[in-house]
Amino acid sequence: MEKPDTLNPNDQQKHQDDPHQDNMFFAESEREGLYKTIFNRRDVRGQFKPDPIPDSVLSRVLYAAHHAPSVGFMQPWNFVIVRSDDVKEKVHHAFVEANDKAADMFESEKSKIYRSLKLEGILESPINICITCDRKRTGPVVIGRTSMKEMDLYSSVCAVQNFWLAARAEGLGVGWVSIIEQQALQEALGMPSDIVPIAYLCVGYVSHFYDKPELETKGWLNRTPLDELMYFDQWGNNKNSEEETLVSQVINDQDFPGNW
């Protein structure tokens, strides 16, 4: 796989001549497509329909996931596509076990509420997909993972987010099931213990997408105003002394292409 000879510093000029993208700036309609996807993506639990997903559609979504950034270009992900009812049943069983434990962690009133929430669509969605991270891929030393050891895990998360966005643009709902013990999931999928399951996703067409995240609509938590999350130059400094406009710009800016 490696061709270190082509990496000789003397080749620098050659690499400066590597093909560039022609389309450096995007049209407003193209930006609009991205923003529409980002703002309309939802975590879907309860609206799945059994309709099959065409292979061409699933292929595009997986291809988009595979074009996520990865540390040292290690592409540490695999995609385990689950259609078998038996395997789904096993995963669902593992969810139920973990979810019962989780419900007990909340205080009595909240625990009751927790138990009323629909938190997964494992059996109803036609396809489940597990996106994983193989930490040993490409060997022990990886460019960019020498200080931050979690970078390979984070790369697989970027693949999850690409998958999620592409799915939304294709009209597919995705729900991330995280209430499950790692070992139980590995066993259900026949996965070696050193492969990290990053995300178990329920995927399918849906009856509808909610306008807002369900936990927001249902009053569990509000969306934090963006300006409360921004600091300038140092942690805790929320005053933008250099350019006073940025914060208010954020608060008032409705100037998205397409007005999302």
Next chain:
Amino acid sequence: MEKPDTLNPNDQQKHQDDPHQDNMFFAESEREGLYKTIFNRRDVRGQFKPDPIPDSVLSRVLYAAHHAPSVGFMQPWNFVIVRSDDVKEKVHHAFVEANDKAADMFESEKSKIYRSLKLEGILESPINICITCDRKRTGPVVIGRTSMKEMDLYSSVCAVQNFWLAARAEGLGVGWVSIIEQQALQEALGMPSDIVPIAYLCVGYVSHFYDKPELETKGWLNRTPLDELMYFDQWGNNKNSEEETLVSQVINDQDFPGNW
């Protein structure tokens, strides 16, 4: 922030009536905008221009990051926007230290190659942004983080990927600097030790975007064919017995909107 009374199971009917999205399916041109962004996003190290980033543009990109999925809707991220040359110098110093150590981890020939690579644009890019994770936000028990303790870190990574994609659609280059020790970065940004810096990003307009990832063009590693990364129902099972077409569809499919 919490209004558990609105979460009563008896309210279920009410929540089924929560507003739905009108635009469930996207037009081909909208999907094209997303795919174009995903396939043209690059990790930029060496092509930054000093041109200032308009506040309206940066606002949109941050707003997109803030609309990432987050476990239990906890929105664990902050955005530290670095424009100060002093702070950038400190971060750059921390990079140089970590990078020297990293170079020594590779064998002699590869170490020489490693040292020739341009791996960051901290000082050249007009803005650096650190996206963080506050693991204590919204309290100790978080829906969806009871089994997978890393879910809050992964949420912040989703914000990074949203940021990266929105930046690309706005014509901005982004480079993720991961060759840096966490503590050194926390100190440079005045960050408490329990705040996790997930990504330190260099952001700015660029002279050009490369057609392909630099590590691919330079022969460090190849892109793995997607079909080698797909398994069906069980880890290691690369035969799609139920629907034979999927793998070949992936390999041959050029059927993206816009033909990316």
